[in-house]
Amino acid sequence: MTAESRTITPRALTPEAFAPYGDVMMVETTAKHFEINEGHTTRFHDLARLDLERDGGHPLLSIFRSQPKALPLILEVMERHPLGSQAFYPLSPRPYLVVVAPPGDFDPAAVVAFLVRPDQGVNYHAGTWHHYSLALDETSDFLVIDRGGPGDNLAEVRLSPPIRIDLEGGAS
Template sequence: MSPAPLTAEAFAPYGTVIAHRGETRRHPIRLDHGDAGRDGAIASWVTRIDAAIGGDTAHEITAFERHPHSDQAFVPLSGQRYLVVVCDGTADDRPDPATARAFVAGPGQGIVYHRNAWHAGMQVYDAPAEFFVQMKRVAAGPDDEFVALASPLRIACPEEAPA
């Protein structure tokens, strides 16, 4: 599979692209932080990734994750390109690698994964990279679900990633 450029339309089933669009000063971004009645708090942090993927070999995705109680936002702070890999769920509520889609996000694009959207962990083409991350942390119940794949999903290196 080869990653495509990240667009709001292509990514819409899985989340929201964070980028300014239109002529107005503000462009609102929807974040669903889950059930208001559940205990929890909005958690925000900066994450750093020191190792880049890329080169001239394919990258392998070995697991998918999702967050059952909240959308999860990633906003790049250091202007890097990064890989976004998402997939649908199966009838038995597992990630379905056969439906996977891969995107290359360029500088100036953040993302919001919808609550329960299966996605691969953050991978960057340019390192080091830093992201502002925000999601709801719930006191009762797990906020993160990780599922290893039976066989790795191979993502080709993009020939022309956005710069």
């Protein structure tokens, strides 16, 4: 890495820390919840602010299968979806990594990383910069809800210099 390179250590994902970028989806007793189906099911309700219908958009439901990147983990691109939100919920029982930066003009100094538990999902608000899904250790599947429809809903930036993720530093 060059002297200009930046290394980021992931921190634990919490709703408060992630609020500038989107929503954390998880089954917690603090979430609005209630019993349905004759008391056999607990519904954890309205966990994310989905934004999918702007400018003629519609919801898409997909499964992404993500391969882990080689270590050391070097990031070379960030992306955003200006016309809609994008929600990821893990279907595999493994932690994963989320790397984000605030909406607006991309600022490489504002990039942060979160280590996400397998019982947590994220919903990136429209315009939030993020790296594509980052499985750790093994191939992992994610249920994804995002926007389909007209318009250019993908912007990418190349990172120069790249950003290195320090996975040894732990999630503090």
